[in-house]
Amino acid sequence: KQEVTQIPAALSVPEGENLVLNCSFTDSAIYNLQWFRQDPGKGLTSLLLIQSSQREQTSGRLNASLDKSSGRSTLYIAASQPGDSATYLCAGKSSGDKLTFGTGTRLAVRP
């Protein structure tokens, strides 16, 4: 059974800092790993998707890496901005198109 853990649970940083969010998963037989953003009371927005055969993906100030052998993924956010404040969730896709989510990291970027 896939279990996904995210550390830290919450993070507060001043604007401009570079930061790393961590995600670990127990079952390395995942098809892909996605990072989502969730604003308070809202749905999920997909940020980056890494296929199991890939090592990393980049989009703007975001970079996500995947290490299947160690069961870890990281989301790197460069030059953080107050608009980045949200909850970030990682999810592994296993057989049957089911996503298994972590509990998220709640990020606050202070102006």
Next chain:
Amino acid sequence: ETGVTQSPTHLIKTRGQQVTLRCSSQSGHNTVSWYQQALGQGPQFIFQYYREEENGRGNFPPRFSGLQFPNYSSELNVNALELDDSALYLCASSLQGRDTIYFGEGSWLTVV
């Protein structure tokens, strides 16, 4: 905008009642998944529908049931509501076999 719409956005029900939540998937997407997200938790997979058939189910009791219609829209029904059913219910649509998935804004259910 993801093209996935859910209704209602908020509702309050009494313990023991039944509720129906609705989801309209993005145009062309034939697969709908439902997730339950309790406060402070990550979403939990309830079930998935593909071409009007259930195509996978998470660890939820039978009182959670669903439907998918020929236009690929979907309903989530929950019978005999319990206080712990209070959560944000998210609908996601995708094309079977593809990785891109779009989530709706969710339906907030409060059971009192």
